[in-house]
Amino acid sequence: MLRCLRVLPARVTRNFSRWCSNYVARMRFINRLKEDEGACLTALESGDVFLYHTLAPLLRKTQQGVFQLPLLPFKDLEGILNRLGKDGSMVKDSVLITCTEQNRALFCLDVGELDQQAVEKECGGNFVDLRKAFFTLRGEEAPLVARGQALLRWHQGNGFCSASGKPTTRNQAGSQRVCHSNGLVYYPKMSPVIITLVSDGKRCLLARQASFPRGMFSALAGFCDMGETLEETLRREVAEEVGLEVVSVRYSGSQHWPFPQSSFMVACHATVSPGNTQVDVDHEELEEARWFTLEEIRAALKLRTPPRNPRDQPPTIWVPPSYAIAHKLIREWVDDQEHPYDGK
Ligand SMILES: NC(=O)C1=CN([C@@H]2O[C@H](COP(=O)(O)OP(=O)(O)OC[C@H]3O[C@@H](n4cnc5c(N)ncnc54)[C@H](OP(=O)(O)O)[C@@H]3O)[C@@H](O)[C@H]2O)C=CC1
Numbered sequence: 086m087l088r089c090l091r092v093l094p095a096r097v098t099r100n101f102s103r104w105c106s107n108y109v110a111r112m113r114f115i116n117r118l119k120e121d122e123g124a125c126l127t128a129l130e131s132g133d134v135f136l137y138h139t140l141a142p143l144l145r146k147t148q149q150g151v152f153q154l155p156l157l158p159f160k161d162l163e164g165i166l167n168r169l170g171k172d173g174s175m176v177k178d179s180v181l182i183t184c185t186e187q188n189r190a191l192f193c194l195d196v197g198e199l200d201q202q203a204v205e206k207e208c209g210g211n212f213v214d215l216r217k218a219f220f221t222l223r224g225e226e227a228p229l230v231a232r233g234q235a236l237l238r239w240h241q242g243n244g245f246c247s248a249s250g251k252p253t254t255r256n257q258a259g260s261q262r263v264c265h266s267n268g269l270v271y272y273p274k275m276s277p278v279i280i281t282l283v284s285d286g287k288r289c290l291l292a293r294q295a296s297f298p299r300g301m302f303s304a305l306a307g308f309c310d311m312g313e314t315l316e317e318t319l320r321r322e323v324a325e326e327v328g329l330e331v332v333s334v335r336y337s338g339s340q341h342w343p344f345p346q347s348s349f350m351v352a353c354h355a356t357v358s359p360g361n362t363q364v365d366v367d368h369e370e371l372e373e374a375r376w377f378t379l380e381e382i383r384a385a386l387k388l389r390t391p392p393r394n395p396r397d398q399p400p401t402i403w404v405p406p407s408y409a410i411a412h413k414l415i416r417e418w419v420d421d422q423e424h425p426y427d428g429k
């Protein structure tokens with residue numbers, strides 16, 4: 086936290102103590118909603134809901150052509166459901182996502198059992214694929230749709246206890262499910278993934294899977310095995326995928342990644358020694374992996390992605406767009422090359 090504070094603008098640090106107390110109150114409020122069924126229902130009745138249809142979020146285009154996530158007040162949504170011939174109490178199936186700085190709770194609901202076009206007409210929007218929504222929405226809304234879909238998907242796939250086979254029931258917030266026959270409590274699940282940008286000091290290593298769009302290269306990624314530390318996963322994945330041995334690791338950041346299912350991406354920079362740079366690609370996992378110079382990476386970062394790539398010409402190299410944590414790693418590496426840390 087102290088490290089983050091150093092880079093915050095003066096205005097933010099001045100307001101930090103006020104912001105901090107708001108933040109603490111808000112986090113405690115959200116936590117109470119997860120534990121107190123009555124409080125959660127009250128918060129839902131005075132809160133807002135955003136919608137999905139079979140896990141595709143509803144977006145609305147403004148007159149300025151900007152896509153937004155429409156937030157429907159509880160009462161409005163009840164009215165919409167009634168007009169579509171549904172019992173308005175279906176709103177109570179909503180799942181808690183977060184709450185605003187004004188402590189207004191935000192929920193989401195999948196209305197997959199209703200006619201999609203009828204809901205779109207009532208709400209003045211369209212249900213779109215999550216990937217498209219994630220790429221189209223502004224910064225603060227994209228993580229919300231990702232989180233909402235992940236939670237709704239988890240509920241849809243965990244309706245039964247894997248030990249007893251009996252139905253599970255959710256709490257009002259949707260933060261857990263319980264099997265009442267044996268008391269087992271289930272919580273939403275994410276798979277931890279390490280993503281790492283390997284450098285030899287002068288170049289960085291990027292790779293592509295055969296399923297990537299043409300010309301796109303990214304950092305190495307891999308799922309953690311049971312019982313591994315993140316450092317062990319990182320060393321193993323780099324060894325498995327490109328046959329290199331990592332000598333140092335530096336944490337960069339993390340991100341919830343909804344594709345194809347919930348992954349918790351932990352991003353790190355890693356180095357190999359300059360004498361140990363011979364890449365040996367595992368072609369079961371990767372189509373290609375190679376070292377890139379600073380100039381090549383600068384050129385890739387300048388491109389609007391994905392670039393026009395005529396089929397009959399070698400593809401232009403490009404990297405994942407800014408919302409992907411791989412992009413952040415690549416930008417940080419360029420910064421490090423341009424402004425090397427002098428140890429002071
Ligand atoms: N946000 C970002 O910037 C980026 C995100 N990613 C994400 O990182 C994740 C992992 O990358 P990837 O290189 O594919 O991973 P891996 O290198 O671990 O290889 C994927 C393989 O792991 C197995 N697998 C799938 N799901 C799981 C799981 N939950 N736990 C353990 N093993 C699993 C599957 O093998 P099998 O079929 O043999 O069982 C799959 O083919 C993906 O979700 C990808 O979308 C990747 C790059 C950039």
Ligand SMILES: [Mg+2]
Nearest residue numbers: 305306307370
């Ligand atoms: Mg991988």
